[in-house]
Amino acid sequence: MSEHVTACIDGSGYASAVCDYGTWASQRLEAPLTFLHVLDNHPPPDEGDLSGSIGLGSREHLLEELASLDEKRARLAQEQGRLMLEAARDRAIAQGAESPRARQRNGELVETLADLEGEIRLLVLGKRGEAAHKASEHLGSNLERVVRALHRPILMVPEGFKTPERVMIAFDGSKTTCKGIETLAASPLLKGLTCHVVTVGAEIADVQAQLDWAVRTLETAGVDAHGEIRAGEVESTLHDYQREHDIDLLVMGAYGHSRIRHLLVGSTTTDMLRSAETPLLLLR
Template sequence: MTQVIACIDGTDVSTTVCDYAVWASLRMDAPLEFLHVLDKSEYPTDTNLSGNIGLGSREALLDELAALDEKRGKLALEQGKLMLEAAKSRALDSAIKNPTTRQRHGSLVETLNEMETSIRLLVLGKHDDHLSEHIGSRLENVVRTLHRPILITTAADYRLPQKVMLAFDGSATTRKGVEMVATSPLFRDMPCHLIMVGTDNHSNREQLQWAKHTLEAAGFDTPATLLSGEVEKVLCDYRAAHDIDMLIMGAYGHSVIRRFLVGSTTTSVVRNASVPVLLLR
C-alpha cells in the first residue's frame, strides 16, 4: 500500500510539513507515516577515533570523545522519537486515522530509496537559512534521486490550498503531470491555473489547449495562459498576481521550464518560492 511520507527533523519547518502531509493524506485518503532519519555522520552512536592522526597515543582523550559522540547521538535519537510522537498526536487531532512513525539512523536518501515503492507522496521542508545558492544538499539529492512526487513546503504557516498553478511546457513529463493532476483527488474541486512560458506559436497553443481540455474534462476550472519572458519571473509574478497557494512543476528534462529546475535554476525556484512546490517526475 502506498502512503504519504512526511520527513520530520525538529526544525521550524516540521510543523508545516506535518500540516501539509495531513492535508494530502486526507485529500487522497492515503495512510500517513512520519519519518525521522538521523544522519550517522553527524550523530554517531558507536564511535571509533583510533585512526585519527595525532590522537593515537592519547587513549583517555579518544575514549572521552567517543563517549561524548555516542551520548550525543543517543540523545538525538530520543529527541527524534519525541518529535515523531508530537507529529503523530497533531495528525490524530486533525482526524487522521492510525498515523504511523518510523525512525532510522543512517542516510535520508538511502532510506527513502528503500521505501520508494511504498511512497505515494513525499513531503519535505526547505530551510531558508541554509539555502544560499543551493536547496540544501540533502533535499537536492532526494529530488534528484527519488522518482516520486515530492511536495516541498516553506517555513511559513500552513495555508489550506484553494488554488494551484501548473507550469506546463508540452513535454512528456509535464503532459504526465497534467494527467496526474486530472486523475488525483489531491486538487479536486480547486481551480488549476495552467501556465506555459514560451513563444506564441501554433505548436505551443495546441499543446496548451490539450492540457486545458484534459483538466476541464476532469472537472477542473482551468484558466490557461501562454506568456513570454524569463521563466522564473513570469511564474513568480503570475503566482503573486493570482494569489496561488501551490506551484506544480516537472522536476527534470530538456525543455525551457524543465531546464529551469536543473542546477542553479532548480535551487532558485524552490529557494524563492513563498508557497509549497510540488515536483513531479
C-alpha cells in the same frame, strides 16, 4: 503494499509545516500518512576526529571518553527524534488524520528514501533541513539530491502552512508535463481547487493546442482549470503570475524538454526552489 504520504520530520523550523502539509495531502489523497525521521550517524562537520590531537599519556582514556560521548549523543538524538515523531503524530491526529505511522531509521536521508521509494506515494519535506544555514538564500543540500534520486512526486514546503486553494501548473508541453497533467487529472489532490495552467513561450498554434489539451483534460476530470500563455523569462514570468493570482501551490515537472527543463536540471533549479515562498509540487 500500500503507498503512503511520507513526511520527513527533523529539528528544523519546517517540521510543523511538513506535518500540516503531509496531513492535508494524506486527507486529499485518502492515503495513509507516515512520519519519517532519519538519524544520520555521521558526526557534525565541525566535530571531526580529535584522536590525532590527544597526547600520548592520556590518549587511551580520552578515546574511551569520546566513545562514551558518541554513544550518549546517539541515544539523545534517537530520543529527540522519537519525541518529534510523537508530536507530529499528535498534531496530525488533532487535524483529523487516521492512525498516522511514525518511523525512525538510521542512515543517510537520500539512501533511506531510495530504500523506501516503493512505499512512497508522495514525499513531503521542508525547503531546508536542520543542518542547513538559516539564510533564505541557502537551500538544503539534501533537497536537490532527493529530487534527482527519487522517482516519486515531491512536495517541498515553506515554514508556514496555508490550505491550498489556487494552484498553478507550469506546463511546457513536454512528455513529463503531459504525463503530469494526466496524473493530476486522475488524482483527488486538486479536486475543488482553482487550477491555472501556465505556459511561458510564444503564442503560436501548436503551443495553444497543447495548452488547450491540458486544460480540457483537467476539466474533464472535474478540475476548475484555466490556461494562459505568457512571454518572458521562465522563472520571473512564473513568479509574476503567481503573485498576480495569489497562487498558493505551484506544480512543476521535474524534467521537461524546453526552457522549463533547465529549472530543474541546471543552476536555475536551485534558484526556483530557493525563491519559492509557497509549496512546490515536483512531478516525476
